[in-house]
Amino acid sequence: MFEEDTFGQLDPVPIEFASAVNHVGATDTFTLRNVPVGQTVKLYQKDNDGNYIEIASKEAVTTQEDDTTVTVFFDSLDFGAEAGEIFYATAKENYLDSVN
16 A cells, blocks of 8 residues: 555555565566556665665566556565565556555
């Protein structure tokens, strides 16, 4: 959910079909399907203090005029051997993202 910084309202963003694969070294991948075109996908890991650390971000773009959602794919990531959970958030322009 994302909080609009001007109105302070929450806007739910339903997204499904996320998958992360932790390979050896910097060959990890993350895929998120059905992302609304124009939104930004951000990936996070938690540090030892419980803080979310952004590790990558990418905007959902398309070359097809009729596409309203796309699959966003990240590669060449390095989650680390003890990755645990990977968190994601999507953000619309002028909205603040929140992974809590």
